[in-house]
Structure formats: structure tokens, C-alpha cells
Amino acid sequence: xxxxxxAPSPAFTFSASTFQKLHPAExxxxxxxxxxxxxxxxxxxxxxxTVHYGVxxxxxxxxxxxxxxxxxxxxxxxxxxxxRLDSPDQGYLxxxxxxxxxxxxxxxxxxxxEQAQVTSDAIDRVLxxxxxxxxxxxxxxxxxxxxxxxxxxxxVSYDGNIYDAALASVMAALANVxxxxxxxxxxxxxxSGAQELDDDNSFKLNLNRTPLSASFVLFDTSLELLADPNxxxxxxxxxQISVTVDEEGQICALSKVGGGxxxxxxLKECVDRAKERSKDLRALMQQQ
Amino acid sequence: MTSVxxxxxxxxxxxxxxxxxxxxxxxxxxxxxYASVVGLKHVSRTxxxxxxxxxxHRENSQSAMPGMEAIVICxxxxxxxxxxxxxxxxxxxxxxxxxxxxxxxxxxxRATEKDKVKIYNSFRPGDIVRAQVISLGDARxxxxxxxxxxxxxxxxxxxxxxxxxxxxxxxxxxxxxxxIELRKxxxxx
Amino acid sequence: MDRxxxxxxxxxxxxLVEYPVDHKRWTPYGETRHDAKRQPEDMRPIYLKTGLINxxxxxxxxxxxxxxxxxxxxxxxxxxxTGQGFSGKGVLNCEIKFATFSCAKRRSNMRDPQEKExxxxxxxxxxxxxxxELLPKSAIDVYITVLESDGWGxxxxxxxxxxxxxxxxxxxxxxxxxxxxxxxYISNVPESSSSSTSGSxxxxxxxxxxxxxEEEKYEQGAIVLAYMPSLNEVTHVLQSGKAESTTISQxxxxxxxxxxxxxxxxxxxxLESINESKNNSL
Numbered sequence: 149x150x151x152x153x154x155a156p157s158p159a160f161t162f163s164a165s166t167f168q169k170l171h172p173a174e175x176x177x178x179x180x181x182x183x184x185x186x187x188x189x190x191x192x193x194x195x196x197x198t199v200h201y202g203v204x205x206x207x208x209x210x211x212x213x214x215x216x217x218x219x220x221x222x223x224x225x226x227x228x229x230x231x232r233l234d235s236p237d238q239g240y241l242x243x244x245x246x247x248x249x250x251x252x253x254x255x256x257x258x259x260x261x262e263q264a265q266v267t268s269d270a271i272d273r274v275l276x277x278x279x280x281x282x283x284x285x286x287x288x289x290x291x292x293x294x295x296x297x298x299x300x301x302x303x304v305s306y307d308g309n310i311y312d313a314a315l316a317s318v319m320a321a322l323a324n325v326x327x328x329x330x331x332x333x334x335x336x337x338x339x340s341g342a343q344e345l346d347d348d349n350s351f352k353l354n355l356n357r358t359p360l361s362a363s364f365v366l367f368d369t370s371l372e373l374l375a376d377p378n379x380x381x382x383x384x385x386x387x388q389i390s391v392t393v394d395e396e397g398q399i400c401a402l403s404k405v406g407g408g409x410x411x412x413x414x415l416k417e418c419v420d421r422a423k424e425r426s427k428d429l430r431a432l433m434q435q436q
Numbered sequence: 437m438t439s440v441x442x443x444x445x446x447x448x449x450x451x452x453x454x455x456x457x458x459x460x461x462x463x464x465x466x467x468x469x470y471a472s473v474v475g476l477k478h479v480s481r482t483x484x485x486x487x488x489x490x491x492x493h494r495e496n497s498q499s500a501m502p503g504m505e506a507i508v509i510c511x512x513x514x515x516x517x518x519x520x521x522x523x524x525x526x527x528x529x530x531x532x533x534x535x536x537x538x539x540x541x542x543x544x545x546r547a548t549e550k551d552k553v554k555i556y557n558s559f560r561p562g563d564i565v566r567a568q569v570i571s572l573g574d575a576r577x578x579x580x581x582x583x584x585x586x587x588x589x590x591x592x593x594x595x596x597x598x599x600x601x602x603x604x605x606x607x608x609x610x611x612x613x614x615x616i617e618l619r620k621x622x623x624x625x
Numbered sequence: 626m627d628r629x630x631x632x633x634x635x636x637x638x639x640x641l642v643e644y645p646v647d648h649k650r651w652t653p654y655g656e657t658r659h660d661a662k663r664q665p666e667d668m669r670p671i672y673l674k675t676g677l678i679n680x681x682x683x684x685x686x687x688x689x690x691x692x693x694x695x696x697x698x699x700x701x702x703x704x705x706x707t708g709q710g711f712s713g714k715g716v717l718n719c720e721i722k723f724a725t726f727s728c729a730k731r732r733s734n735m736r737d738p739q740e741k742e743x744x745x746x747x748x749x750x751x752x753x754x755x756x757x758e759l760l761p762k763s764a765i766d767v768y769i770t771v772l773e774s775d776g777w778g779x780x781x782x783x784x785x786x787x788x789x790x791x792x793x794x795x796x797x798x799x800x801x802x803x804x805x806x807x808x809x810y811i812s813n814v815p816e817s818s819s820s821s822t823s824g825s826x827x828x829x830x831x832x833x834x835x836x837x838x839e840e841e842k843y844e845q846g847a848i849v850l851a852y853m854p855s856l857n858e859v860t861h862v863l864q865s866g867k868a869e870s871t872t873i874s875q876x877x878x879x880x881x882x883x884x885x886x887x888x889x890x891x892x893x894x895x896l897e898s899i900n901e902s903k904n905n906s907l
Contacts, residue, residue, distance in 0.1 A: 162529075169531035170509065170564055170591070204773050205691055207726040217679040221772055223726025229634035242633035246734070248722060250697040250768035252680040253534055257720060260629045272631045296637045300725045302770060304695045305678040330640055341644040379680060445895045446754075446793050447801030447855035463756070463800065465856065472756060472798040474895045495899045498796035499682045501701045501763055533682060534702035572761055575711045 173368075173384050180372055187216075187378065194362075194376040194425060199316065199433050201324045208297075209325030209353075213317040216378060217307030219251075222299065222317035226327045228288065228337045229296040239286020240296040243271045245314050251306035252379065267311050270403065271301075271318055274359050274392055278400040281322070285354055289332040297325070308378040311390055312361050319358050320433055326350045359400040360429050361392040362422035366410060373414060375421065389415065391422035395430060442478070443495075444471040450490050461492030473498075500530035502538070502569050502578050509590070510538055510580070512563045518542055520559040522567070524578065537577045540567060544581040545620055557606075558582075558620040564591035566622050588622035630734065639730055651839055653811045653831070659839045660690075668806070668835040668883055669779075673787070673894040675794040676901070683795025685894070687787040689835065691775035696787045698795040701763035715760030719748040719767040721784055727774045729838075743781055750785045750805065750851035750861035756798040765797060776838045778807030778847050785851050785861075790891050794898060801853035802891050803860055804884035808876045809836035809844035810868050829869065832876045834883055848873065850880040854888035 168175040168186075179186050189195070195216030204210035207223035214220075231238060247255045247264040255261055260268070275281070286295040299321065301314045328339035328350045340349050365377040365385035374381055382388070387410060392401040399419065404410065444450065450462060450469045458464045459480075461473045471477065475495045481488040502508055502524055510522035519542060523535040545553045559565065566587050567580035582588045589608070592600040598612030602621040609616050644650075651659045658665065669689040678684035681697035688694075701715060721743045725732050747769065755765070767788050774780045785805030793802060810830040830845055841847070846866020852859050859881075864873060 165531050166509065166526050166529060169525050170511075204693075204724075204726055206729055206773055210726065219677065221724070223724060225726050225731045227637035227731060228640050229637035240633050240637075242631055244630050244734075246724075248768065248770060249699070249720075249766070250681075250695065250722075250770050251678065253699050253702070254680075259627075265629055268631050296634050298633060298637075298725065298731055302724045302772065304770060304772075305680065305684075305697075307679055328640070337640045338643045339640045341642040341648060443896050443899050445802060445892050446799040447853060448892075449855060461798070463798075465800070470800070470855070472800065473796055474793050474899065476899070494796045495902055496676075496683065496794055496796045498798075499701060501760065532702075533699070536703045572711075575762065 168380075172380065176381070176384055177368065180367060180370075185374065186380070191372060192375050192421065194428075195378070197316075197429065197432060199320050199436065201320060201436055207321075208327055209321045209323070211317050211320030211324055213313050213320060215309060215313045215316075215376065217305060218303070218309060218313045219305040220301050220303050220310070220313045220317045222301045222314070222321040224321045224325050225298045225300075226295050226325070227298065228293050228330075231287070231291065231294045235283070236291035237287045237294070238283035239294040241272075241275050241281065241283070241299065242296065243275060243299040243301070243318055244268045245271065245301045245303070245310065247303050247306065247310065251303040254306070254379075263310070267314055270311060270390075270401070271315055274315065274361075274401050275318070278359055278394065279356055280319075280359065281353060281355060288330050288337055292335070293330075293332060293337050295327065295330075297322075306379065308380075308382045309363050309376050312363050312376065315359065315361050315392065316429060316433070319355075319360065322353055322355060323358070323433075325353050327353075357394040357396075357400075358430065358433075359392045359394045360426040361390050361401070362418075362425040363388060363390040364418050364421070365389075366414070371410065371414065373417065375425070389418050391418050393419075393423055393426045395426075397423050442476045443474075444477050444492055445474050446470075446472050450477060450492075455487065456490040457487045459489040459491035461494060462490050497530070499534075500527040500532045502527050502536055504569055504572070506569045508538070508567055508569060508580065510565050510567060512559045512561050512565060515555050515559055515561060517555055520555055521577070522565060522580065524580075538567070538569075538580045539573070539577045540565070540580045540582060544570065544579065544583055547583040557618040559589065560592065560617075560619070562593055563589045563619070566590050582620055582622075585623040588620040590622050592617075592619060627734070637731075652815075653813055653833075653840065653843045654815050658833065659837055665831055665833050666879060666883075668886070669837075671786075671887065671890045673790060673890050675790055675894055675898045681791075681795070683791045683793070683797070685787045685791035685794060687783050687790075689775075689779055689783055691773055691837070692779050692783050693772040694769055694780070694783050694787050695772065696767065696769045696784070696791040698765065698767050698788075698791045698797070700765035700795070701760045701797070702766070704762060704764045711762065713758070713761045715755075715757040715763045715765060717748060717752050717755055717757060717765050717767065719751065719769065719788060720744050721747060721769040721771065723771045723774065727771045743784065746781060746849075746861065746863060747784050747788055751788055751792065751803055753858075753860045754789065754799050754801055754803045754853055755792065756800060759798055765792070765795075767791065774838075776807075776836055776841050778809060778841065778849050779835050779837065781805065781849050782807040782835075782851075786887055786891065790894060793891075793895055801856045801858075802888060803851050803853055804887035804891065805849065805851045806880040806883040806887060807835055807847060807849045808880055809833045809841055810846045810848075810866065810872055810876070811836070811840060811843050812845060829872055832872065832879055834879060848876050848880065850877060850884065852881055852884040854885050
């Protein structure tokens with residue numbers, strides 16, 4: 149029986165999958181020391197990404213985004229609501245991410261998990277604080293009625309990096325939104341039920357900017373930077389850095405969560421790589 | 437050797453029960469043999485006098501689940517004087533997607549001098565143990581045994597944080613401090 | 626108030642839709658079905674694919690034109706709820722969830738009674754086919770997400786078909802695949818004219834296979850059948866609304882016939898997954 153050189157303990161031999169289950173970090177370290185990741189990517193590599201628009205016909209706008217094994221579907225539904233008293237001419241943007249038990253055994257049925265809340269909140273902040281959409285565009289009748297855009301992201305398959313996938317799907321779905329032009333008549337908002345939607349009877353959203361993000365994790369004390377982590381990588385790495393940039397390369401949001409200290413130079417590297425990634429992603433989204 | 441014609445799905449009729457014996461992945465219903473999993477069918481003949489055995493090899497194997505006499509690898513999560521509670525992580529070499537719970541009771545730690553066994557001198561939380569399923573147990577836990585030479589602790593971490601190396605069947609040494617700790621060790625295979 | 630989600634306005638409603646005067650709605654009294662393509666006995670084309678959720682033990686995605694569902698199977702895994710005592714059999718637990726944007730009206734995030742009812746029906750339809758006696762003290766969790774729904778009956782039958790394919794893909798031992806199929810009873814005569822002529826209730830309604838949402842609005846009754854095609858056994862049947870027994874037996878026959886067609890699609894999808902995994906391993 150052969151002895152494994154790395155383990156100081158005696159000659160127990162296992163299959164690779166058993167070793168990964170028992171010592172996930174050790175398994176991973178062996179790959180990283182060779183400069184590759186278990187799924188064959190380089191450390192800087194992002195997973196193949198696809199974007200499909202208009203996949204849900206019951207929604208005003210929708211998109212499906214796949215990043216490797218992560219699949220999310222975003223649907224936007226426009227409904228009529230009363231505006232807030234302090235902002236009588238502004239509509240609502242309500243983004244929520246649902247990590248339901250279908251997408252991974254890590255999630256259980258019930259109220260949103262902590263991770264779902266954090267992701268929803270991060271997207272909410274990016275949409276509002278970087279003024280993606282002028283909320284006045286959503287006004288129907290000042291002080292009486294505005295559009296409320298319910299932006300719901302359903303994760304169908306979870307394999308890490310939900311923030312990048314969810315944000316891309318939200319932006320794609322918003323770009324896909326078409327709302328029938330409303331008429332306000334004594335407290336009732338009506339839209340025409342004509343068959344075909346065209347520029348005369350409906351409008352599209354005027355998006356000021358399209359923020360897209362790139363996430364990285366820091367592995368181990370060596371602080372190796374891994375782009376676009378999958379589920380296994382997320383569960384063994386502690387620190388995660390997400391950089392959100394718009395089409396002009398301006399940073400809309402930057403977050404670093406979890407343990408593992410990082411130097412300013414690492415952050416700078418993340419920003420540079422995120423700019424490149426968002427450029428690629430943007431080109432991909434505009435192809436269709 | 438394999439062709440698409442050999443690929444079957446659950447419910448597909450494979451033959452008459454007078455022609456074949458039902459093997460894994462198949463079942464008999466009334467006079468016929470049917471597949472119960474998606475996979476490739478395979479007929480093996482053991483002897484001329486017996487009926488050949490029809491089996492279906494799963495294409496996508498079912499998530500691992502402890503069965504009687506299965507060899508499992510588990511991690512100790514809790515100990516008390518009566519038993520060590522473990523999470524079963526690997527069954528017969530196949531990792532479980534979700535850990536099952538098990539216990540190693542004090543009388544199942546070793547085969548001889550059972551009355552002298554102390555759980556504290558056999559397992560510590562965090563140890564990786566190879567064990568065998570001896571009973572499906574109660575509602576919650578499977579009952580496991582380490583009463584054989586090749587069963588017991590296979591990986592452990594010492595108090596000082598170094599990894600442990602077995603030096604006898606009941607002692608392990610820390611690679612950092614050379615301190616000796618007591619364990620029910622598995623004989624390296 | 627739900628503090629775990631980003632809050633929106635407390636009350637929001639869909640706008641009132643006003644149809645132009647010259648707008649023509651589809652009715653069953655004309656020549657064609659709603660999509661103007663199908664015959665009454667035709668189903669919509671089915672697209673079924675297994676293995677899209679890589680964290681799940683088994684998964685499937687089904688599409689019948691606008692009806693779109695995804696299903697993930699987890700297990701066998703330990704039963705989470707304790708205190709039930711030792712069980713020599715496994716437990717099959719199905720949960721169906723509608724995405725908020727899946728219907729014409731936005732659905733709430735809360736689990737509603739309709740989801741509970743559908744979950745129960747799917748569980749009942751699939752349990753007879755799964756060999757739970759081989760899985761002591763374990764649970765199999767089947768999660769179904771409806772991404773888009775176009776009719777109640779077709780959604781339920783698609784859920785059964787999709788979940789059964791996902792279970793087979795998870796390598797769980799089953800007696801047979803289960804195919805689900807729905808049919809609606811729709812009268813071809815407008816109600817006003819039938820009420821004026823007495824005795825017109827003897828005209829049997831037309832049986833529309835796999836009705837969509839627009840057609841369901843006119844239905845007098847509906848049937849959803851779950852069927853094991855190779856064993857020729859029905860696992861679940863749900864009949865609602867008013868219908869003569871001849872209509873029901875006729876619709877059961879139609880559904881069984883349709884289930885055999887669905888079985889061919891499931892068979893094909895599962896064999897395709899074998900070929901794919903073979904290619905990947907090379």
C-alpha cells in the first residue's frame with residue numbers, strides 16, 4: 149500500500165472524493181499549490197456565463213442568468229401602489245432574493261436565510277444609492293398612484309457567488325421590462341389590454357447606469373485571490389470581496405466581509421479585475 | 437460492450453422470472469422482472485444450473501446511506517461516559533451528501549475487556565474514526581462498532597494542535613510535542 | 626410585517642386592464658382551441674431535461690410552452706424531524722412553490738393553501754411508485770419551483786412528471802416512472818343558449834387535453850391523472866366539477882393514452898442523461 153507524502157499520519161489511502169469530504173481545506177490546498185482549482189479553472193478564471201432575456205411571460209420583465217452551476221431567474225412585476233407621504237412622486241423598487249431549498253441542501257424551507265437577506269439588501273443598496281433608475285419615472289399620478297416594481301430573484305441552482313449572478317439577472321430583467329402606459333381616472337389606474345406591446349402603448353425603463361459585480365474569495369493565510377468562487381470554495385474560504393462597477397468603470401459598491409485581513413494592494417487588484425470582468429459581462433448582455 | 441439498447445429506466449420490463457433472477461436495481465412483479473433504476477442492464481451467469489442474474493447498474497448513483505455492516509468514516513462530535521456521538525460522513529467509500537448521526541456505545545469500542553473501556557481514553561471530539569454499522573439503531577442514530585483491528589481512530593489532532601500518529605493500538609503521539617494521548621487506534625491498512 | 630425581506634408598499638394591486646371594443650377574446654364556441662393549433666386531444670409539446678441543479682442528488686426541468694417548472698431531489702438523507710420513533714420505511718416529502726412572478730397576479734412569498742394542497746397531491750401521486758421500504762429512517766425531499774404557470778391542471782400534472790423524472794435521475798429505486806396528465810371538460814355551447822333550450826345538458830362537453838389558463842376559465846370540470854405507464858396502474862386521480870360518468874371514463878382513457886406519450890418523453894430524457902454522463906467521463 150502506498151503512503152501519501154503530505155499527510156504525516158500513517159498510510160490510510162482514500163479516493164479523492166472521500167479525502168475532499170474529510171479534509172476539504174487540505175484537498176483544496178493541494179490544487180492551489182499547483183496554480184489550478186479543482187474544477188480546472190485558473191485562480192483568476194470566471195465560470196462560463198449566459199444571459200437569456202424574457203423567459204417568463206407572466207412578468208413585465210425577466211431574465212435568466214447562469215454562472216457555471218449557479219442558475220437564477222429574475223422576474224419583475226409592476227403593480228400600482230400609493231406613494232409614500234414624503235415622496236409623493238416616486239415609485240418603489242423592491243428587490244428580493246429567494247434562496248429556496250430547491251437550489252442547495254444548505255438551505256431549508258422557511259423564512260429567508262441570512263445569506264438571502266444579505267444578498268437582497270446588497271442589491272437594494274446598489275439599486276437605490278447608485279440611482280440606477282429615477283424613481284420619478286415610475287409616477288402615475290402624483291400623490292395618488294405610482295408603480296411598484298417587485299423584483300424577485302429565484303435561485304434555481306446554487307453553486308456559489310449568488311451576488312454576481314443575482315445582480316446581473318436584476319439588471320438584465322430591468323432592461324427587459326415593458327409596462328403598459330397607464331391612465332389615471334378617479335382613483336383607478338387602467339391599462340389597455342391590446343394584444344401587441346409596442347412603443348405607443350407601453351414604455352421601457354430608462355436605466356441611468358448598469359452596475360455589475362465581480363466577487364473574489366481569499367484562501368488561506370497565503371491570501372490567494374480566487375475569482376468567482378463556487379459552493380465548495382465559498383465554504384472553505386473566509387473573506388469575500390465584491391466589487392460592483394458601472395459601464396464607465398466607476399465603483400458603485402465595494403464590500404469585504406468575513407475574516408482574513410487583506411491589504412490595500414489586494415483590494416486594488418480586485419477592483420482592476422472587476423472592471424475587466426464587468427466589461428466582458430456587459431458585452432455578453434448586449435449581444436442579445 | 438455497452439450500447440444504448442442496454443440502457444433502461446424504472447418500470448422497463450427486462451424479462452420473465454423463469455429466465456432470470458432479480459439482482460440489484462431490479463424487482464419482480466407478478467411474472468415479470470422490471471428495472472427500478474436508470475442505468476445499463478447486465479446479465480451475469482454464475483453456473484449453468486442456476487438462472488442468470490439480471491442487474492441494472494445505476495447511471496447516477498443514489499446518495500450514500502448507511503446500511504447494515506457498512507464500513508463508515510465518521511467524525512466524533514460529542515463524548516460522554518456511555519457513548520461517543522458521531523457524524524457519519526462516508527459510507528463504503530462514497531461520501532454522503534448530508535451527514536447521518538451515529539453513536540459508538542462504550543460496549544462496542546473494542547472486542548476484549550469491554551468492561552475496562554473508557555470512552556474518554558478512546559475518542560475525543562474532532563477525531564476521524566473508521567467504524568462499522570452494527571444496527572440501524574433508534575429513531576435518531578445508527579449504532580456503530582470499532583471492535584476490530586482495522587477500526588478506530590484514523591486521524592486525530594492533539595491538545596497542542598499537531599496531528600497524531602499511532603504508536604500502538606491504544607496510544608497516539610503528537611507530531612509537534614511528542615506527547616502521548618490515548619485513543620482506540622485503527623491499524624493502518 | 627416581514628422583516629426578513631426588503632419591504633415594499635403595504636398594498637399594491639395589478640392595474641385594471643381595459644380591453645378595446647374591437648378586442649376579440651377567445652371562446653370555446655368557435656372552431657379552434659386557444660392556441661389555434663391544437664386539436665382537442667393534443668397536448669402541448671413537452672421539453673424535459675434532467676440534471677440542471679448540480680447540488681441536488683437529482684433534478685429535472687420541464688416546459689410545456691408557457692408552463693415552466695424546475696424540480697430538485699435531495700436524499701435519501703436523515704429525517705430532520707425527530708420524535709417520530711424508528712421507522713423501517715423512508716418518507717417522501719414533496720413541496721411545491723410558486724415563484725412570485727409565476728402567475729398573472731403577483732403571488733405572496735408566504736406559503737398559501739393552494740401550494741399545500743398541490744404539494745400533498747404530488748406526494749400522494751408519487752409515493753406508490755417509490756420503493757421506500759429500501760430506505761429505512763431516511764427522507765427524500767422533493768422541491769418543485771413553478772417559474773411560470775399557465776393553468777392549474779397542466780401545472781400539477783407537469784409537477785408530477787417532472788418530480789418523477791428527477792427521482793429517477795437521483796438514482797432512487799422506483800417501481801415505475803409516473804406521468805401526470807390533465808384534461809378539462811368544456812362545453813362548446815354558450816351557457817345562455819343552453820339554458821334557454823331545455824334538455825341541452827345531454828350534449829356532452831368537449832374534453833380538452835392539457836388545457837391552458839384561458840381554456841380553464843370556461844371549464845365545467847377537470848381531471849388530473851397520475852399513471853404508471855409500464856405497470857398500467859393509476860396512482861392518483863383528481864376529478865373536480867360536474868361531469869357525467871361517461872365523460873369521466875372517456876377522459877381517463879384519453880389521459881392514459883396521453884401519459885403513454887409523456888412516458889416516451891421521460892424515457893428519452895433519462896436515456897439522454899446516461900449518454901451525457903458517459904461522454905463526460907470519457
